Amino acid sequence: MSALNCLSSRCRDVQEGRPRPAPGSRLCGRCGDKLGRDLAELPRLHRDLLYALSAPERSGEKVRATGYPGIPFNDRAARVRGQVVGVLASWAELVVQERGVRPPARDAQALAAFLLRHHDWLGGHEAAGDWADEVAELISACRRVITPQVIRMVPIGACVAPGCPGELNAGAQSTIRCTADPTHVWGPRSWSELRRRLERVSA
Known part of the structure; x- marks a missing residue:
């Protein structure tokens, strides 16, 4: 063998x-x-x-x-x-x-x-x-x-939380975060909800 x-x-x-x-x-x-x-x-x-x-x-x-x-x-x-x-x-x-x-x-x-x-x-x-x-x-x-060479943030748009002045950015670990409030976070499982809220904001 x-x-x-x-x-x-x-x-x-x-x-x-x-x-x-x-x-x-x-x-x-x-x-x-x-x-x-x-x-x-x-x-x-x-x-x-x-x-x-x-x-x-x-x-x-x-x-x-x-x-x-x-x-x-x-x-x-x-x-x-x-x-x-x-x-x-x-x-x-x-x-x-x-x-x-x-x-x-x-x-x-x-x-x-x-x-x-x-x-x-x-x-x-x-x-x-x-x-x-x-x-x-x-x-x-x-x-x-x-293995990232440089971690960059991709801008998504204005935060969808009512009254929040922050901007949403996509970065590491497939997470979308708000620049103003660290509790405003969306992972892949929350993207459907985020999509609906983004659509309402842009309508």
Whole structure:
């Protein structure tokens, strides 16, 4: 079962001329351990991307408008969130088909937990290198979106609270805050309400 070399294209051991796959695996011990840590971290990063949905993107990339007037939408964060679930689901499907087990729910937490349970089996699979590389790329993609270079505030408009003189700004963690009153805060779950109030103000 063991390959001559660790199959991960990112393997430092291969690059240093010391390719030593672990017994029963097609990955070296270092890559196998890193893959397990990365897989355990992906659900948290997937959740963190939710907070980046309304945050300005890095390097001047565009944030498009949503159906909620004045509320920006980070396309890159949404795209990477979809990639996390899509990639994990494809590997989970491989496990289900080849091992005859029940499939997990299609969400990042359930998929990652399922794949961790089959971590050793996937490490010995002929596609182990692709598996390790794709998970590593997901980690990198998540971190590129989540780690802010500069936190900017995106102006939304006048605060919708009666009599409030403040302005609403969208910033980190997908939260819209008032400049005058710190209790005037709207998270993603409150956007529907905020949208209706913004529409009434602008009518």
